[in-house]
Amino acid sequence: xxxxxxxxxxxISKQYRLGQVGTGTLSHDLNxxxxxxxxxxxxxxxxxxxxxxxxxxxSDYVWALQDINFEVQRGEVLGIIGKNGAGKSTLLKxxxxxxxxxxxxxxxxxxxxxxxxxxxxxxxxMTGRENVFLNGAILGMTKKEITSKxxxxxxxxxxxxxxxxxxxxxxxxxxxxLAFAVxxxxxxxxxxxxxxxxxxxxxxxxxxxxxxxxxxxxxxxTVLFVSHNMAAVKSLCTRGIVLENGKIKFTGNIxxxxxxxSDNANSTEHSVVFDSDTKRLGTGNIQFISAEISDQFExxxxxxxxxxxxxxxxxxxxxxxxxxxxxxxxxxxSDEMPIFHIMGRDSNFELNHITEQEEYIxxxxxxxxxxxIYTISLTSNTTTGHQIFDSIENALSFQIMDGGKYTIxxxxxxxxxxxxxxxxxxx
Amino acid sequence: MNDNNxxxxxxxxxxxxxxxxxxxxxxxxxxxxxxxxxxxxxxITVYKQTVLGPLWYLIQPLFTSVTFTIIFNNVAGIDxxxxxxxxxxxxxxxxxxxxxxxxxxxxxxxKVNAAIFGKVYFPRIITPLSVVISNLIKFGIQFLIFxxxxxxxYFSGSNLTINSTLILFxxxxxxxxxxxxxxxxxxxxxxxxxxxxxxxxxxxxQLLMYLSAVMYPMELIKKKLPEFGWIVEYxxxxxxxxxxxxxxxxxxxxxxxxxxxxxxxxIAVFFIGLLFFNKTEKSFIDTV
Numbered sequence: 001x002x003x004x005x006x007x008x009x010x011x012i013s014k015q016y017r018l019g020q021v022g023t024g025t026l027s028h029d030l031n032x033x034x035x036x037x038x039x040x041x042x043x044x045x046x047x048x049x050x051x052x053x054x055x056x057x058x059s060d061y062v063w064a065l066q067d068i069n070f071e072v073q074r075g076e077v078l079g080i081i082g083k084n085g086a087g088k089s090t091l092l093k094x095x096x097x098x099x100x101x102x103x104x105x106x107x108x109x110x111x112x113x114x115x116x117x118x119x120x121x122x123x124x125x126m127t128g129r130e131n132v133f134l135n136g137a138i139l140g141m142t143k144k145e146i147t148s149k150x151x152x153x154x155x156x157x158x159x160x161x162x163x164x165x166x167x168x169x170x171x172x173x174x175x176x177x178l179a180f181a182v183x184x185x186x187x188x189x190x191x192x193x194x195x196x197x198x199x200x201x202x203x204x205x206x207x208x209x210x211x212x213x214x215x216x217x218x219x220x221x222t223v224l225f226v227s228h229n230m231a232a233v234k235s236l237c238t239r240g241i242v243l244e245n246g247k248i249k250f251t252g253n254i255x256x257x258x259x260x261x262s263d264n265a266n267s268t269e270h271s272v273v274f275d276s277d278t279k280r281l282g283t284g285n286i287q288f289i290s291a292e293i294s295d296q297f298e299x300x301x302x303x304x305x306x307x308x309x310x311x312x313x314x315x316x317x318x319x320x321x322x323x324x325x326x327x328x329x330x331x332x333x334s335d336e337m338p339i340f341h342i343m344g345r346d347s348n349f350e351l352n353h354i355t356e357q358e359e360y361i362x363x364x365x366x367x368x369x370x371x372x373i374y375t376i377s378l379t380s381n382t383t384t385g386h387q388i389f390d391s392i393e394n395a396l397s398f399q400i401m402d403g404g405k406y407t408i409x410x411x412x413x414x415x416x417x418x419x420x421x422x423x424x425x426x427x
Numbered sequence: 428m429n430d431n432n433x434x435x436x437x438x439x440x441x442x443x444x445x446x447x448x449x450x451x452x453x454x455x456x457x458x459x460x461x462x463x464x465x466x467x468x469x470x471i472t473v474y475k476q477t478v479l480g481p482l483w484y485l486i487q488p489l490f491t492s493v494t495f496t497i498i499f500n501n502v503a504g505i506d507x508x509x510x511x512x513x514x515x516x517x518x519x520x521x522x523x524x525x526x527x528x529x530x531x532x533x534x535x536x537x538k539v540n541a542a543i544f545g546k547v548y549f550p551r552i553i554t555p556l557s558v559v560i561s562n563l564i565k566f567g568i569q570f571l572i573f574x575x576x577x578x579x580x581y582f583s584g585s586n587l588t589i590n591s592t593l594i595l596f597x598x599x600x601x602x603x604x605x606x607x608x609x610x611x612x613x614x615x616x617x618x619x620x621x622x623x624x625x626x627x628x629x630x631x632x633q634l635l636m637y638l639s640a641v642m643y644p645m646e647l648i649k650k651k652l653p654e655f656g657w658i659v660e661y662x663x664x665x666x667x668x669x670x671x672x673x674x675x676x677x678x679x680x681x682x683x684x685x686x687x688x689x690x691x692x693x694i695a696v697f698f699i700g701l702l703f704f705n706k707t708e709k710s711f712i713d714t715v
Contacts, residue, residue, distance in 0.1 A: 139547060
């Protein structure tokens with residue numbers, strides 16, 4: 001069967017100029033223009049580094065996106081994930097025609113509407129009702145469309161009482177609710193959504209996610225979704241694109257994409273040594289030097305089966321002669337959901353420091369997690385917890401593989417988190 | 428929907444550059460409600476939380492006219508013929524302020540709307556168009572006060588006549604708007620990269636007024652400064668204002684050639700402005 005492609009991106013690249021626009025702009029403009037009239041290629045397109053925020057480049061130009069190719073099918077909900085600065089927002093900006101790509105093209109068979117940030121164009125002096133019309137029109141609705149949905153929009157926002165009050169008198173939460181309500185009733189063929197769920201209270205967030213699910217599943221609309229809320233991405237999207245430094249690292253179903261993404265964030269090694277490049281927080285009184293994970297046979301490994309033991313070994317360096325400390329270990333799933341948190345005191349264990357460097361091991365017997373990738377974060381602090389000595393997010397990761405001694409069936413990650421095999425009895 | 432599978436039925440394509448020239452009128456028409464709402468927003472929010480409200484529309488031209496009458500007519504002694512100097516000034520200022528409002532309103536389109544342009548797409552030209560239209564409403568109100576004073580002077584015995592070309596007055600105002608829009612779009616495109624133009628507009632517009640025959644008849648400058656009179660003569664703005672006074676008050680002299688010249692320049696400025704605007708709108712958000 002022929003695929004019904006609604007959106008196609010071909011070789012999309014986007015170049016940005018670093019530093020201050022203004023110094024040297026004129027000379028670059030003139031040089032560019034001089035090349036153009038002689039029919040030569042833009043001289044500044046050839047140079048440019050890949051977009052890695054943390055390393056210092058030698059060029060004034062960077063590629064925020066490079067050679068992005070993908071296709072989206074009708075009715076698909078595509079999650080675009082990646083670290084800060086990976087190029088997600090740039091891609092969405094290009095898709096929503098806010099800015100043009102430097103090279104390449106995007107072809108579309110449907111109207112694209114974007115929700116890059118709710119409340120765009122709200123005017124404080126105008127009433128809620130007037131703003132619904134204005135905002136709706138900015139997002140591409142006609143007056144007729146808005147009028148026909150006005151009651152639904154107002155009801156969804158839950159701001160009925162204030163609808164004829166100027167928006168400047170609204171609380172920020174109310175503004176956001178109203179703005180999201182307008183956006184939620186847009187009916188484009190393709191909807192581009194960026195981080196809108198990060199607003200409002202928990203109840204409203206739930207409502208918003210529900211609405212997004214309606215839009216994608218119920219109404220069969222195509223949605224491109226960018227969010228750092230991995231749980232939201234997971235529950236909404238069917239397919240994912242992982243961006244890294246402006247390039248596509250992975251395209252595939254959403255679970256795999258999330259795994260690749262969380263993989264991106266840390267090492268796949270079973271042991272790590274922390275050095276000055278490690279991103280860490282805290283006073284540094286006590287610091288982690290290294291950590292490693294192994295199974296019940298003390299074999300260092302990254303891939304575990306359900307029912308294996310997980311041993312976390314770590315080395316501490318005492319920089320300021322602390323007598324006591326406490327260590328916390330947090331395990332999170334690939335969608336950033338905390339699964340559990342372990343502290344020494346839970347097992348009546350105290351870390352009393354005598355020498356400058358000491359090594360500890362924490363054995364978790366019989367791990368019963370569903371297949372997927374999990375991350376381990378390490379924290380060292382005072383026994384009271386008032387002061388953090390050292391904290392390393394996603395220091396290590398491990399993967400639980402399908403199969404193993406307990407499981408004979410397939411365990412999709414969407415079905416659950418903990419694998420239990422309790423006693424069954426017929427009564 | 429019927430031929431989804433043919434390869435070339437894309438609804439639209441996003442490419443690095445616009446075609447050399449494109450004014451997507453169909454798209455602008457699709458967004459006409461937005462244009463209307465922008466105009467409405469501009470009109471109802473301008474003087475919110477002021478005591479005098481829309482009266483401010485009237486205060487500004489009236490006081491300026493009074494000042495001009497005192498300075499240029501009573502002190503400097505510029506002769507306005509049979510027409511009362513106040514009415515002469517009011518006519519010039521009303522038309523001139525429509526132009527300045529259009530120019531200043533549109534010349535920072537990209538800068539002022541960067542936040543909204545950075546979030547959502549709609550035809551960018553809607554914004555400057557809405558400025559020109561909402562200022563037209565403001566102009567309409569100011570023009571009413573001109574008519575009121577016209578009748579006041581008429582019934583108090585001044586020798587006033589109306590020219591039969593008055594029916595073409597709306598066309599003239601449209602051209603004034605188009606000229607302001609064209610120039611404004613041109614400058615707004617440059618402002619995205621070079622902020623210098625913002626300052627140029629704010630003080631340049633004051634100087635331009637003196638070159639645009641607002642407070643004196645065109646004939647006068649030709650008589651008094653024969654060697655520099657051509658600057659005013661070749662200024663399309665001066666010509667439009669002179670023509671407006673010709674239509675409203677039946678004074679001054681205009682020629683068909685001058686009108687053709689003015690209108691040609693106006694159309695040219697508009698299209699150059701549009702060209703730059705089109706080129707800028709695609710990726711100004713990276714430089715603004």
